Every structure is written in structure tokens, then in C-alpha cells.
Amino acid sequence: MARDSARKSRKELQFERKLSQRSGEKIGVKIGNFKLASPTMLASGILGISFELFPRIVECGAGAVVTKSIGLEPREGYSNPTIAAVEGGYLNAIGLANPGITFFKEELEVYERTAAKKVPLIISIFADSAAGFAQLAGELDPFTFLAIELNLSCPHVKNVGSEIGTDPNEASEIVREVKKRTSKPILAKMPAAITDVPEWARSVERSGADAIVAINTIRAMKIDIESRKPILSNKIGGLSGPAIRTVAIRCVYEIYETVRIPVIGVGGVSTPNDAIEFLLAGATAVQVGSSISDPCFLEIFRRINDGLLAYMKRFGFKEIKELIGAAHS
Numbered sequence: 001m002a003r004d005s006a007r008k009s010r011k012e013l014q015f016e017r018k019l020s021q022r023s024g025e026k027i028g029v030k031i032g033n034f035k036l037a038s039p040t041m042l043a044s045g046i047l048g049i050s051f052e053l054f055p056r057i058v059e060c061g062a063g064a065v066v067t068k069s070i071g072l073e074p075r076e077g078y079s080n081p082t083i084a085a086v087e088g089g090y091l092n093a094i095g096l097a098n099p100g101i102t103f104f105k106e107e108l109e110v111y112e113r114t115a116a117k118k119v120p121l122i123i124s125i126f127a128d129s130a131a132g133f134a135q136l137a138g139e140l141d142p143f144t145f146l147a148i149e150l151n152l153s154c155p156h157v158k159n160v161g162s163e164i165g166t167d168p169n170e171a172s173e174i175v176r177e178v179k180k181r182t183s184k185p186i187l188a189k190m191p192a193a194i195t196d197v198p199e200w201a202r203s204v205e206r207s208g209a210d211a212i213v214a215i216n217t218i219r220a221m222k223i224d225i226e227s228r229k230p231i232l233s234n235k236i237g238g239l240s241g242p243a244i245r246t247v248a249i250r251c252v253y254e255i256y257e258t259v260r261i262p263v264i265g266v267g268g269v270s271t272p273n274d275a276i277e278f279l280l281a282g283a284t285a286v287q288v289g290s291s292i293s294d295p296c297f298l299e300i301f302r303r304i305n306d307g308l309l310a311y312m313k314r315f316g317f318k319e320i321k322e323l324i325g326a327a328h329s
């Protein structure tokens with residue numbers, strides 16, 4: 001079993017960093033106007049907004065880190081239990097717990113002033129209206145970071161039970177309004193419950209999205225047969241992990257067939273082969289979420305990057321872009 005990088009010597013870590021810089025030439029990718037040294041990212045919501053931890057994730061091979069989704073106001077989220085292990089992954093209903101934009105901006109200011117080395121940071125935001133998303137984007141615009149990811153799976157206020165970004169018109173209005181308030185690239189994260197994926201993808205591309213992230217968790221439920229009650233306090237939660245990978249692969253495949261902007265695949269990535277499958281379906285990069293529960297979680301990015309390089313060598317691919325969408329030809 002690979003050792004946790006926390007226990008590696010500084011020399012070992014420096015050597016690994018050099019290796020990843022070298023491999024970055026081969027597995028580096030471009031999304032919108034920014035470049036990543038590797039096509040792996042930490043998915044939103046997985047390690048919160050831990051500015052102390054983010055540099056270690058990048059040192060371990062991640063091309064970028066995505067923060068937990070930030071909203072206008074602080075939210076405590078739902079009471080426990082908020083997460084349960086189920087067959088093939090996890091069920092979670094955190095309730096968009098977050099410190100709110102004012103506190104987050106204070107943290108960001110400290111980080112910008114004090115961090116020795118900046119991480120390739122993507123900030124995820126959520127709101128229950130296009131105006132809310134636009135306000136958040138405007139408040140973040142003066143800071144230095146790579147891109148804004150729109151969490152379009154926020155519950156709809158008018159339409160209880162649905163997610164705000166499932167309607168392609170609403171999703172594209174959000175992208176349009178956000179673009180008016182920021183010059184940062186916009187990654188539109190697709191809710192899983194889209195029936196017409198090509199229509200949705202076309203709408204957000206037309207409104208100026210720079211990339212599409214697919215997918216968020218799938219609405220699901222587990223009932224405890226002893227208490228005869230749903231396990232989660234919110235009853236319904238979002239399913240993540242390997243159980244949703246085939247759905248995510250299908251979405252990435254359909255999006256790649258429809259639009260020209262890059263797709264970022266997310267859903268059940270834990271091994272190099274999972275990442276390769278996403279790339280062949282058309283993803284330019286992948287995000288890793290639930291697999292971070294692995295005891296050697298920081299090793300996962302390096303394992304995926306090394307596996308990608310080994311696969312490219314085995315089949316004679318010179319650059320990673322030759323792999324992207326190769327399952328379509």
C-alpha cells in the first residue's frame with residue numbers, strides 16, 4: 001500500500017514535485033484561459049475551504065482544487081446524520097453548510113496576503129437566484145484565483161423539490177448574469193437530473209460558460225429498516241461515488257458530442273482507469289470527490305497522474321489531448 005505523503009521526507013516530496021512538473025508537460029491541460037499541470041482536481045465540498053490543506057493537495061498532484069460552495073449568507077446546514085455510506089458510495093445531505101461570502105472573503109484576503117505559494121484555486125458558489133449568483137461573482141472578482149464554478153444544484157425557492165439549474169433557460173440566465181459581473185472563467189456544474197443533456201449543454205455554452213462540469217450527486221434515499229425511518233435527517237440526499245460513474249460517463253459523452261467548450265468529468269473517480277474512461281468519453285479533466293475517503297487520500301492524484309502517463313506510454317499517445325474524446329471516433 002502506498003504511504004501517506006504526510007510521512008514522506010522533504011526530499012521525497014521535492015523529487016515527486018519535480019516529476020509532476022516534468023509530467024505536467026505531457027498531462028497538462030487547458031480549460032478556458034487557464035492551464036493546469038495535471039487533469040485531476042479536488043471536487044467541491046470534499047475538503048471544505050481548508051486553505052492550509054489545499055497546497056498539500058496540489059503538491060500531491062492535483063491540477064486544481066475546488067472549494068466547498070459558498071453562498072451569500074452563513075448556513076449551518078442540516079442536523080446529523082448528514083452522510084451515510086451506501087453500496088457503491090455515499091449518500092449526503094449537508095444542506096449547503098458554509099460560512100457565507102463575508103467570512104470567506106476575509107479568509108481569502110488572509111490567504112492572498114500570507115500564502116507563500118498560491119494554489120490553482122477554483123471557487124464554487126451557489127445561490128437561489130441569478131441575481132444571487134451574480135452578486136457572489138462580483139464580490140469575488142477582485143481576488144486572484146483561476147475560475148468560478150457554479151453549483152447549479154441548489155434547491156429552487158419557487159419550485160420546491162427541484163434544483164435551480166435543471167431548467168436550461170434558468171441555467172443560461174445564471175451564466176449570463178454572472179458573466180456581467182466577472183471576467184473570471186465560468187464553469188457551469190450540471191445537476192444530475194437533466195433529461196435533455198445536449199439542450200442544457202448548448203444553453204450554457206451559448207450564454208458564455210467556459211466549461212461544463214458533470215455531474216453533481218444524484219437524488220437518492222436509504223431507509224433504516226429497524227427504525228423504519230430514512231437514514232438522513234433531511235430524508236433525501238445526494239448519491240456519490242462509483243455507483244454514479246456510468247451516469248456521469250454518459251453525460252460527459254453526450255456533452256462532448258454537443259458543444260465545443262471543455263467538459264470536466266466528476267462522479268466515482270478513484271483509479272487511473274476511471275479517469276482514462278472519462279477522458280475517452282470527452283473530459284479534459286476529472287474531479288475526485290468521494291474517493292478522498294481513502295486512507296491514503298492524498299496519494300490518489302499522483303496515482304491517477306502516473307496511471308495516465310503509463311497508459312499513454314502503453315498505447316503510444318504523445319500528448320493527453322490525443323486521449324480526450326477518443327471513444328467518439
Ligand SMILES: Cc1cc2nc3c(=O)[nH]c(=O)nc-3n(C[C@H](O)[C@H](O)[C@H](O)COP(=O)(O)O)c2cc1C
Pocket residue numbers: 043044045046068069083090092094096124150151189215216217239240241242244266267268269287288289290291
Ligand atoms: C460530502 C459531500 C459534499 C459535497 N458538497 C458539494 C458542494 O458544496 N458543492 C458542489 O457543487 N458539489 C458538492 N458535492 C458533490 C461533489 O463535488 C461531486 O460532484 C459528487 O460527489 C460526485 O463526485 P464523486 O463521486 O467523486 O464524489 C459534495 C459531495 C459530497 C460527497
